[in-house]
Amino acid sequence: MDKARLKPILMVIAIGIILGGLILIMDKSSGVVVDMEGIHANEKSSENHLATGPRGGALFTDHDFNLELTIFEKGVPPQFRVYLYEKGKLLPPTSATVAITLTRLGAPAQLFQFIPEGDYLLGDQIVEEPHSFDIVITAEYNGKILRWSHSQLEGRVEISDDMLKSMGIELLTAGPAIIKPKLRLPGEVIFNEHNIVRVVPRVPGVVTAVHAHYGQHVEKNDVLAVIDSPMLADLRSQYSVAKKRLTLAKTTYEREKQLWEEKISAKQEFLLAEELWHEAQIALELAATKLLALGVQPESNFLRTNITQYEIRSPISGIIIAKFLALGEVLKEDREIFTVADVSTVWTAVTVYPKDLNVIRVGQKVAVKATAYDVESEGAVIYISTLIGGQTRTATARVELDNSDGKWRPGMFVNAELVAEEIAVPVAVSVDAIQTFRDWSVVFGRYGHYFEVRPLELGRSDGEMVEVFDGLSQGEQYAGGNSFALKAELGKAGATHDH
Template sequence: MSRLLIPVLLALAGGVLIATWWPGAPDAVRTMLAGARGAAAPAKPEPHAAAGPEPERSGLVKLTDDQVGKAGIRTDGVGGGNLSRHLHVPGTIVPNANLTARIAVKTTGTVVELRKGLGDKVAKGEVVALLDSREIADAKGEYLAARVSAALQKTLYERDKELWDRRISSEQQYLRSQASYQDLKVKEDAARRKLTFLGLSQAEIQALPNQPEAQFERQEIRSPLGGKVVERRVDLGAAVGRDNLETELYSVVDLSTVWVDLAVSPGDLPLVREGQTVAVRAEATGGAARGRIVIIVPVLDQATRAARVVAELANPDETWRPGSFVGAEIVISDKPVRVLIPASAIQTLEGRPNVFVRVAAGFEARPLKLGRSDDAAVEVTEGLEPGEAVAVANTFTLKSELGKAAAED
């Protein structure tokens, strides 16, 4: 009995060794030997492999709030806006031609007083100079004489009319008196118009009968516009008037609004229209303002072959000084869009535009489908919704971090 048992035990031990150390054995042999081994000893359950960590989401850059702040990454909420296209042109600040006046004299005379200097403020109707003129004195005398004669003849005419109505005097006397009065009245009106042409106001003409004769030669020169004196053309005691003499005393400009002369090339001119918004910026001072196009001159400049386009700019503080060079952006289109993001927020990953969306663990790269764009912003047609927060500054840092993580994997 023992002789028969010894071969069986040797075969069983050989089978166990083959099943354990020769995994490439045929499945049938392994099954048979494993069955024989199972008959000899119960199989132990194989231990389960320990569960590993879940894989991280692709495109996720893990950053804490402190790390985001140190990296200078700035976020902004996604929303709608206007998509604008701009035309960049050079420009020059010039006075508003509708608010510029030249104070001139209309008669010959001598300047006896100048009340304003360069840069002084002037109110509309304010006296800025005094002039002595023989021509003015003669015109005032003619007017007063015609006025007195017309008044006297008016009295005679009214008396003769009353006598004629009562049939006391003849009709011929009445008609002669009427004709004389009308003639003198015409002369009085002509003398008044002459004074008005020489620069006297209606109030000054009405006050002439009470004016001393010694002041008949004196004429007050008034400003027709409120503003600032930008030029003085004469000195005290200068002879002014006609016959090749200087007629202008001052130049006055109201700087509450100014014009911006823009030079637009003929190729861009079809894009420009009156009423378009213009953003103006002075490189020297950093000042910026917005205005509107008011004039498009139809004739090109003979020297530069550029079109002159004029924009009007509010200047309540008089910070925009005529003669300054500026850069201007003409808004040639302005369309509303539902989702608009800055162009600085977009990074190209694997050949596709992406943005980094703020999530709880940091930032997640998200591919986008883009639409129209302008100088600074891009329309998003797919991939973002209003209200989501995206990185808009130092986004290249996030792209670098994402590349490092991909390289380590």
């Protein structure tokens, strides 16, 4: 192989050896001289005071030779482009061999190599965001190896441990998580049908008083209305007569027993008196049972002057949701006059679309939130309809909610949220840690005393944790709670995006 073809290959090998050493030691001192087979290399640190080249990039200079570095990102992913000049005149991209070593917080070093493209050299990798990094540029030109170092900061802020504590910033670690995406369905609060009672008089009569009205809350055994009932008067009379007959039969029995024991009367008279006494007991029990069946205590009303008065009482504690009587109205014994609903528990009728029927199941926990104001409870699915509505083409699921504090009112519209599935992901971060920076969703990664934005490619979320496809690795620390304080500090520091 002739010397003309061998020389460029040797130069590339030499640059690779130098860059390998730089990756290991990252020596940023200026004026370093490296001698290798007669090749001379000078390193210069830019200290961020760089001239701007004709194409708006950073201009690195060594005597008459200039290297302009740009990050081009119009219509393409960010890429390094290098333009070469001598005495201000643009050189062909093949005039020099260039390589860049890039290091950033929390990541291994990257080696960029360049190939000619038009009138510039094009880097072989994407320059990932944020563009906050340290670079070392190595160029081989006219038998010399030139070296420059440069730092560019973006989205980085320094926070001491004491300041971190005072700001209340919580440090979290990216890692595996179980993502539980939630299914949200509309619904409406309805009465618990198992706790609705329809009140009937049980005896016919005329309404003489109404004490309860629509929407009123009543306690168990509260008087709802009063009627005058001839039938009740007859039953009370039967009880009163049976009680008196029992007293008379008992007296006769005790007298005949005494006479029989004294050998004064025959045993037959005693046995007859005993039989009549037992029959009177049965008659009294029958009369009492008829009154008890109507909810009337026989003894409590025995001395009442108005034996026709019948008090209709509430069988449960609850709210009057229907009323169908008025003063002076004649009622039949099977007429519904009140409907009382116990609202200590309520149901939520949740609309379930056919595509979601395989997700919801009986016993599943559901978070129910009111749409009108801030009310939230957790319940469980107790029923799923087996039929889909002909017009709505939806099914209905019932969720039972505790309503002992009365915050749920039938008719309220709600949203029901339930866990659709459980997904194990390798890397996830807290949703509360996500902030916006430029047009990215970011977290602030923690690296020593520095926090720096990390743009994330996000996946599925359950409102608490969110899957991370790219931008943060497992085991990296990031700011969780109060991360917005870092964004504020970044604003004070005047973050830039200089390319």
